[in-house]
Amino acid sequence: EPEVTQTPSHQVTQMGQEVILRCVPISNHLYFYWYRQILGQKVEFLVSFYNNEISEKSEIFDDQFSVERPDGSNFTLKIRSTKLEDSAMYFCASSVLGNEKLFFGSGTQLSVL
Amino acid sequence: EDQVTQSPEALRLQEGESSSLNCSYTVSGLRGLFWYRQDPGKGPEFLFTLYSAGEEKEKERLKATLTKKESFLHITAPKPEDSATYLCAALGGSYIPTFGRGTSLIVHP
16 A cells, blocks of 8 residues: 655754655655644644645744655655754655545654754 | 644543544534544554535444534444544645644553
């Protein structure tokens, strides 16, 4: 069964450093998303991406964040200068259409020290 | 602003003890109500989509129902392998699902 894959599974970084989280969505899906989940809290929307551009973003997704689809398969989330409060599990998700169920990856646990 | 509230936060059941999880939502123009299961350290896994009041969906021991203000996930005769966090998400006019905090279910053998 096709699945969304994320790398790395764990990332430890120093405050102020740049990190890139990588995702390979399911191949025939058209909508891509990043969510995050701080330990013990709810899953929070960051950004959605369709047709090679951002379609929606939340207040969390400020100028420190950016997304790219550099080729036909990868979808990346970059945090330019990490803060302690960026520590969370980051989930990539994809869907065929924009109003359908999401398929989530297993997440990248980001720890900012 | 779309809001989704789940209750209870945590639920402990004995194997075979049926119960229900609640998801209350405030969404302008509901386009879909989703239930997901999340195991520790994993991403949410899709269970059901409900689109209109009165709709029901079933899968093994789980049944999801929908009214105009809330959704229920009924668990019949649960087994320990049903232990997980169950997430509800509502999709409104923004096309961005809003998630609740989830209900952590533990089923004891």
